[in-house]
Amino acid sequence: xxxxxxxxxxxxxxxxxxxxxxxxxxxxxxxxxxxxxxxxxxxxxxxxxxxxxxxxxxxxxxxxxxxxxxxxxxxxxxxxxxxxxxxxxxxxxxxxxxxxxxxxxxxxxxxxxxxxxxxxxxxxxxxxxxxxxxxxxxxxxxxxxxxxxxxxxxxxxxxxxxxxxxxxxxxxxxxxxxxxxxxxxxxxxxxxxxxxxxxxxxxxxxxxxxxxxxxxxxxxxxxxxxxxxxxxxxxxxxxxxxxxxxxxxxxxxxxxxxxxxxxxxxxxxxxxxxxxxxxxxxxxxxxxxxxxxxxxxxxxxxxxxxxxxxxxxxxxxxxxxxxxxxxxxxxxxxxxxxxxxxxxxxxxxxxxxxxxxxxxxxxxxxxxxxxxxxxxxxxxxxxxxxxxxxxxxxxxxxxxxxxxxx
Amino acid sequence: xxxxxxxxxxxxxxxxxxxxxxxxxxxxxxxxxxxxxxxxxxxxxxxxxxxxxxxxxxxxxxxxxxxxxxxxxxxxxxxxxxxxxxxxxxxxxxxxxxxxxxxxxxxxxxxxxxxxxxxxxxxxxxxxxxxxxxxxxxxxxxxxxxxxxxxxxxxxxxxxxxxxxxxxxxxxxxxxxxxxxxxxxxxxxxxxxxxxxxxxxxxxxxxxxxxxxxxxxxxxxxxxxxxxxxxxxxxxxxxxxxxxxxxxxxxxxxxxxxxxxxxxxxxxxxxxxxxxxxxxxxxxxxxxxxxxxxxxxxxxxxxxxxxxxxxxxxxxxxxxxxxxxxxxxxxxxxxxxxxxxxxxxxxxxxxxxxxxxxxxxxxxxxxxxxxxxxxxxxxxxxxxxxxxxxxxxxxxxxxxxxxxxxxxxxxxxxxxxxxxxxxxxxxxxxxxx
Numbered sequence: 015x016x017x018x019x020x021x022x023x024x025x026x027x028x029x030x031x032x033x034x035x036x037x038x039x040x041x042x043x044x045x046x047x048x049x050x051x052x053x054x055x056x057x058x059x060x061x062x063x064x065x066x067x068x069x070x071x072x073x074x075x076x077x078x079x080x081x082x083x084x085x086x087x088x089x090x091x092x093x094x095x096x097x098x099x100x101x102x103x104x105x106x107x108x109x110x111x112x113x114x115x116x117x118x119x120x121x122x123x124x125x126x127x128x129x130x131x132x133x134x135x136x137x138x139x140x141x142x143x144x145x146x147x148x149x150x151x152x153x154x155x156x157x158x159x160x161x162x163x164x165x166x167x168x169x170x171x172x173x174x175x176x177x178x179x180x181x182x183x184x185x186x187x188x189x190x191x192x193x194x195x196x197x198x199x200x201x202x203x204x205x206x207x208x209x210x211x212x213x214x215x216x217x218x219x220x221x222x223x224x225x226x227x228x229x230x231x232x233x234x235x236x237x238x239x240x241x242x243x244x245x246x247x248x249x250x251x252x253x254x255x256x257x258x259x260x261x262x263x264x265x266x267x268x269x270x271x272x273x274x275x276x277x278x279x280x281x282x283x284x285x286x287x288x289x290x291x292x293x294x295x296x297x298x299x300x301x302x303x304x305x306x307x308x309x310x311x312x313x314x315x316x317x318x319x320x321x322x323x324x325x326x327x328x329x330x331x332x333x334x335x336x337x338x339x340x341x342x343x344x345x346x347x348x349x350x351x352x353x354x355x356x357x358x359x360x361x362x363x364x365x366x367x368x369x370x371x372x373x374x375x376x377x378x379x380x381x382x383x384x385x386x387x388x389x390x391x392x393x394x395x396x397x398x399x400x401x402x403x404x405x406x407x408x409x410x411x412x413x414x415x416x417x418x419x420x
Numbered sequence: 421x422x423x424x425x426x427x428x429x430x431x432x433x434x435x436x437x438x439x440x441x442x443x444x445x446x447x448x449x450x451x452x453x454x455x456x457x458x459x460x461x462x463x464x465x466x467x468x469x470x471x472x473x474x475x476x477x478x479x480x481x482x483x484x485x486x487x488x489x490x491x492x493x494x495x496x497x498x499x500x501x502x503x504x505x506x507x508x509x510x511x512x513x514x515x516x517x518x519x520x521x522x523x524x525x526x527x528x529x530x531x532x533x534x535x536x537x538x539x540x541x542x543x544x545x546x547x548x549x550x551x552x553x554x555x556x557x558x559x560x561x562x563x564x565x566x567x568x569x570x571x572x573x574x575x576x577x578x579x580x581x582x583x584x585x586x587x588x589x590x591x592x593x594x595x596x597x598x599x600x601x602x603x604x605x606x607x608x609x610x611x612x613x614x615x616x617x618x619x620x621x622x623x624x625x626x627x628x629x630x631x632x633x634x635x636x637x638x639x640x641x642x643x644x645x646x647x648x649x650x651x652x653x654x655x656x657x658x659x660x661x662x663x664x665x666x667x668x669x670x671x672x673x674x675x676x677x678x679x680x681x682x683x684x685x686x687x688x689x690x691x692x693x694x695x696x697x698x699x700x701x702x703x704x705x706x707x708x709x710x711x712x713x714x715x716x717x718x719x720x721x722x723x724x725x726x727x728x729x730x731x732x733x734x735x736x737x738x739x740x741x742x743x744x745x746x747x748x749x750x751x752x753x754x755x756x757x758x759x760x761x762x763x764x765x766x767x768x769x770x771x772x773x774x775x776x777x778x779x780x781x782x783x784x785x786x787x788x789x790x791x792x793x794x795x796x797x798x799x800x801x802x803x804x805x806x807x808x809x810x811x812x813x814x815x816x817x818x819x820x821x822x823x824x825x826x827x828x829x830x831x832x833x834x835x836x837x838x839x840x841x842x843x844x845x846x847x848x849x850x851x852x853x
Contacts, residue, residue, distance in 0.1 A: 165622035
């Protein structure tokens with residue numbers, strides 16, 4: 015089941031360059047990393063760097079980082095030849111390892127995370143470094159080891175629970191819904207549950223229906239949890255660190271097909287903001303909201319759209335619960351047209367909730383009804399052709415934008 | 421691959437085959453109300469599990485025998501008793517508190533002061549008192565929906581429990597949990613769970629934390645144990661078995677306490693379970709399985725002592741099945757029509773409080789008057805708790821959104837760019853989130 019994928023579609027080993035000001039980052043970091051307990055640096059998606067966790071007012075416009083396709087980003091990329099290249103699963107591991115070094119209460123539990131190194135190698139070699147108790151190989155008992163993680167979190171540890179495939183966490187639904195989400199509330203705030211539940215989900219390459227599930231749509235109603243989805247090595251590491259440091263229970267959704275994405279990420283420590291969306295490509299004509307793997311289908315469609323004269327604005331929402339209505343709202347107010355591209359199924363997915371949230375909050379700014387492209391309400395078929403037709407393909411995105419912009 | 425945790429199941433075959441001697445003291449239809457006779461394993465040496473190396477301690481069947489033996493041996497009884505006077509009074513007071521509190525809950529419920537599902541513990545006090553009074557404050561206890569008395573035994577003030585039941589903001593969970601969700605960080609009571617079985621993994625996690633502290637964080641003297649309380653119905657649930665495996669595999673300092681009161685609402689244990697002897701399931705996972713008379717607080721305490729010491733020494737978990745009975749229905753909404761009156765009468769005659777009273781008086785540990793004083797004191801405590809709860813305020817609107825997230829940034833960023841929790845309406849409880 016642990017397959018290695020060489021990237022998506024036509025592009026292999028997608029290289030992405032960060033375009034933030036790494037020099038400034040370096041200066042700040044030298045000062046603030048002197049003590050053992052440092053203020054970590056939070057990189058806002060608008061490129062500003064703050065050195066604490068206080069929520070700051072966000073009034074500026076953004077600068078793109080990560081997947082920048084505009085021509086004038088070329089100059090910025092020369093500044094970021096520092097940093098190191100790695101694959102997404104290595105970025106996750108790096109983030110995890112840094113947090114485990116920093117805080118001895120951070121531990122990992124899951125099936126095959128220890129000696130096997132993780133079925134997608136996210137925890138490779140960690141058991142050798144930290145021992146069998148800190149990187150715990152569990153028996154196949156999702157409900158119980160997730161519950162065990164919750165009990166450990168209540169009593170002072172910070173576990174990172176891995177679902178070998180997100181779909182397996184359906185077996186842990188009792189613990190995730192009742193205990194993970196609700197215990198802080200039902201205990202009157204006495205117990206906090208700083209757990210991270212992570213794992214690969216989404217539609218892979220002919221993995222069959224049960225290994226191709228999108229659990230974000232099932233978990234989104236649970237009060238008391240946060241959900242984030244990573245899509246690049248840069249945000250994977252940043253979100254992993256942020257999720258571990260958060261006092262709230264966070265579910266981090268990775269995607270089976272994105273583990274081998276390559277990107278150059280900074281050497282300096284950075285943590286991203288769990289509640290913020292990421293501006294991928296600024297534009298004027300239409301707002302395209304997406305997350306996880308569909309980001310790459312959208313960017314592929316964007317290339318076609320640019321050639322046809324459109325200027326799409328692409329936002330990777332990253333935070334699936336709660337939605338970053340500020341970034342999204344600013345975009346809607348600018349373009350007046352919204353297209354949501356997601357991998358969830360049509361019914362009750364993240365797209366459905368997002369459509370409702372945008373309609374509720376920004377109805378007046380819309381020139382056209384929101385279009386939501388989702389996967390078909392079909393158990394993902396095994397056959398490759400059928401599987402391709404269940405998920406949204408770039409051609410459909412192009413058509414949708416053309417129709418929306420008429 | 422040899423890891424620190426390769427389970428050496430063969431080394432810990434504690435079989436406790438001799439335990440059914442307790443059951444063997446009863447008539448052959450051991451569980452009244454059952455539709456078929458209990459098949460129990462006679463303490464035969466031929467059972468293969470018994471043949472494996474056994475530890476010497478045999479506290480369960482020996483308890484009643486030890487008492488008899490000791491009584492026969494020496495004339496002066498006080499030095500050979502199972503408890504001292506102070507301990508006896510402590511146990512008595514705790515059980516009386518549990519009983520009086522639950523009786524008051526019933527009254528208050530019918531007077532419309534508490535609502536929803538309320539599950540009372542009358543009759544089972546020996547299990548809570550017998551186990552929890554041996555714990556330190558740092559040890560954890562995890563319960564089910566029948567948790568009022570576990571909370572009281574663990575040290576949560578009666579006022580806070582009663583307030584919680586009334587839904588007042590001074591309750592131990594600020595009124596947000598209710599009868600089935602008693603929590604106390606100070607006293608390490610990790611719940612209060614509405615779904616059966618879902619607390620067992622949480623308890624396993626608390627035990628894991630204890631082991632982690634000792635072995636990873638280097639707190640060499642951390643020997644905190646965890647008690648997980650649950651019923652006979654739960655013992656047919658997957659989470660129970662999964663956690664028996666996890667606990668035995670990693671030798672977690674946890675004791676699984678089964679409060680077998682024979683009934684899961686209206687489902688008799690005998691009709692729901694292929695092998696009704698729950699204690700036998702412990703050795704199947706490599707831990708000792710012990711059966712004890714849960715109506716006798718002294719017997720429970722002896723078993724608990726050993727199980728807790730075992731866990732503290734790092735020798736791993738124990739499964740203890742306490743045969744007990746609830747005098748009331750499953751909850752205050754249960755008409756309790758299915759249970760045989762003869763069965764109820766049988767267990768009413770074994771009321772743990774009466775039994776302890778008798779033991780203490782017969783062994784000159786306390787006089788009737790002293791025990792009466794305790795009862796009176798408890799009555800006042802419970803009255804005071806009701807008064808306190810009555811006078812406490814209801815939670816205000818501003819409490820609504822308070823504890824959803826430990827870090828309220830989790831509500832996200834609103835359209836205006838500020839975090840929703842910065843909105844002044846948020847603290848009023850009227851913000852749109």
